[in-house]
Amino acid sequence: MIIKDSKFIKSTTKAKDFPKEGLKEVAIVGRSNVGKSSIINSLLNKKKIAKVSSTPGKTRTINFFLINNSVYLVDFPGYGYAKISKEERNSWKFMMDSYFLDRKELKKVILLIDSRHKPFESDLLMCDWIKYMNYNLSIIATKSDKLKYSEIKRNEKIFKDSFEVDDMLFYSVLKNSNREKLSEFIFSGI
Numbered sequence: 034m035i036i037k038d039s040k041f042i043k044s045t046t047k048a049k050d051f052p053k054e055g056l057k058e059v060a061i062v063g064r065s066n067v068g069k070s071s072i073i074n075s076l077l078n079k080k081k082i083a084k085v086s087s088t089p090g091k092t093r094t095i096n097f098f099l100i101n102n103s104v105y106l107v108d109f110p111g112y113g114y115a116k117i118s119k120e121e122r123n124s125w126k127f128m129m130d131s132y133f134l135d136r137k138e139l140k141k142v143i144l145l146i147d148s149r150h151k152p153f154e155s156d157l158l159m160c161d162w163i164k165y166m167n168y169n170l171s172i173i174a175t176k177s178d179k180l181k182y183s184e185i186k187r188n189e190k191i192f193k194d195s196f197e198v199d200d201m202l203f204y205s206v207l208k209n210s211n212r213e214k215l216s217e218f219i220f221s222g223i
């Protein structure tokens with residue numbers, strides 16, 4: 034898909050505020066700090082459309098971005114952040130459930146994982162949860178600028194085996210050179 038137009042529509046934590054036009058949606062999920070908001074900025078070629086921070090826990094709401102007036106890209110708060118209270122964890126889970134448990138508009142989930150690390154238990158759980166709900170799932174391994182080509186190849190095999198997902202892309206927002214490929218990857222099949 035060629036992105037001609039993109040705009041931020043809304044941030045919310047409540048199901049009653051989710052868009053109601055019935056447009057297709059693609060969700061971006063992953064651990065805190067893995068690079069969800071950064072990859073949205075890179076994809077849309079806008080430096081600050083999604084808020085980025087080097088401190089985990091930057092995104093606290095569900096954020097809807099409208100692409101070409103036809104598809105919503107949805108940015109979520111991350112998980113796996115250690116310094117979080119029980120109440121915050123519960124409210125995160127409540128927010129995730131309110132969106133994911135019955136979202137007909139959701140055509141695909143993109144799970145972001147850190148290309149440098151072995152799969153985290155929380156990532157494997159998220160992967161299982163998405164599959165259990167029967168959503169289409171693809172994986173993007175972020176921050177690939179930190180790895181050598183041989184390390185990418187090695188980790189790709191580990192990730193494909195652990196997550197049992199074939200559809201996988203390594204990406205770096207610093208290199209930013211594969212934006213067309215990223216767009217194709219994110220929106221294919223929806």
Ligand SMILES: Nc1nc2c(ncn2[C@@H]2O[C@H](COP(=O)(O)OP(=O)(O)OP(=O)(O)O)[C@@H](O)[C@H]2O)c(=O)[nH]1
Binds near residue numbers: 063069086109207
């Ligand atoms: N080297 C490198 N750093 C990256 C890349 N993508 C993101 N980062 C950095 O990772 C940090 C976290 O990025 P965010 O996009 O805010 O991460 P997030 O997943 O949205 O985090 P939460 O909103 O807390 O869930 C920032 O310091 C980014 O600059 C990448 O491809 N390469």
Ligand SMILES: [Mg+2]
Binds near residue numbers: 070071084085091
């Ligand atoms: Mg974020």
